[in-house]
Amino acid sequence: SIGFKNNGKITALHLEILVDAGIYPDVSVIMPRNIAGALKKYDWGALSLDIKLCKTNHPSRSAMRGPGDLQGSFIAEGIIENVAATLSMDVDSVRSINLHTYTSLKEFYDDSCGEPLEYTMPLIWNKLAVSANYELRANKVKEFNSTNIWKKRGISRVPVLYELNLRPTPGKVSILSDGSVVVEVGGIELGQGLWTKV
Numbered sequence: 088s089i090g091f092k093n094n095g096k097i098t099a100l101h102l103e104i105l106v107d108a109g110i111y112p113d114v115s116v117i118m119p120r121n122i123a124g125a126l127k128k129y130d131w132g133a134l135s136l137d138i139k140l141c142k143t144n145h146p147s148r149s150a151m152r153g154p155g156d157l158q159g160s161f162i163a164e165g166i167i168e169n170v171a172a173t174l175s176m177d178v179d180s181v182r183s184i185n186l187h188t189y190t191s192l193k194e195f196y197d198d199s200c201g202e203p204l205e206y207t208m209p210l211i212w213n214k215l216a217v218s219a220n221y222e223l224r225a226n227k228v229k230e231f232n233s234t235n236i237w238k239k240r241g242i243s244r245v246p247v248l249y250e251l252n253l254r255p256t257p258g259k260v261s262i263l264s265d266g267s268v269v270v271e272v273g274g275i276e277l278g279q280g281l282w283t284k285v
Contacts, residue, residue, distance in 0.1 A: 091170050095181040098132040108140040109147030121155025126163050128248040130191040
């Protein structure tokens with residue numbers, strides 16, 4: 088259930104989510120927290136979540152790369168696109184209107200907001216629009232689609248918020264008898280250049 092104004096600003100959201108946790112114990116217990124974390128990218132106004140893990144007769148699933156984050160982002164974008172379609176608005180403008188500001192993030196998620204200069208989502212969002220010539224390209228897409236019946240093009244930008252948890256994991260440096268050095272760290276390489284830095 089969702090409430091929103093005529094300008095696309097979302098004022099209230101109530102979600103009831105059932106998670107298929109399968110028949111055997113697995114990592115499904117972290118899904119609700121990660122789903123809620125992925126929803127933090129937008130200011131939903133009054134937010135109510137009811138997430139339940141359901142034991143079913145299906146096989147348990149393996150966790151891969153941030154379980155719950157993808158599902159939460161999918162839910163958020165589905166809501167934003169439905170609001171835009173209902174109001175006959177451009178989905179990108181609905182996304183822009185509903186991005187958290189630092190003030191709203193601090194109000195709802197004081198433990199996640201950090202310092203004012205650390206919250207860069209709106210800044211990155213605006214920089215991306217400029218560096219990618221987003222509005223110009225979006226207008227070209229509309230023009231192309233209006234003159235072509237069978238071929239269609241699209242353009243989109245979607246914000247993603249991924250919460251990081253710091254675990255105090257020790258590093259290990261081993262110097263082997265042949266002179267080679269092996270370095271082990273508690274992090275994983277997700278494109279941030281961890282192995283290069285190590």
